[in-house]
Amino acid sequence: MDTLKKDEDSEVVEIDLGDSSDPEESEDGEEPQTLWRAQPSLDEEENIHTSTLVEISDTKPLITSRDARGINDCLKVGFEDVIAEPPSVRSGDRVWIWSNALFEVSRVWIYRIVTALLALPMSAISGLLFGLLSCFHVWMVRPCIRCVLIGNRWIQSFWDVMLHIVVVPFLTSAGKCCGGLGIHLAKE
Structure with missing residues (x-):
């Protein structure tokens, strides 16, 4: 058995390099497990988002939850x-x-290659677009809306008065007139 150690705080990984037809057993008296059949521990299961056949990236993620709102659950x-x-x-x-194994590896690597080619340009374009839209909204749209609302305050007041003086009494009286009517249907 060869033993590999990555860091001080990582666990020891044993890899059986012997022939699977060897009658020898390990020192424990148990048959050695091959790496591809090994079940991940509970801690590893929570952190693995892809199949156990795919090796997780050796770089530590900068952001622990990359889809915190579940936008891409599909x-x-x-x-x-x-x-x-x-x-x-x-x-x-x-x-x-x-x-x-081929499906998982090709899915992961095609995604990595395409994102390596498109992620930075698309991020820059998206940032530019959202920056322009935010600037346009903050400095153009919102002030124009406020100016229109301030300038048309007298129209709002006039319309409110007209509704309360003309329309509300007319509709109230029409409702009272029609409220006393009754309809009786009879077969002849």
């Missing part, structure tokens, strides 16, 4: 969400495992 897609075999039709286990 993009949480796994291999089983895209490709599923019914019980009546099944491929070999190795084909399924390698297809799963």
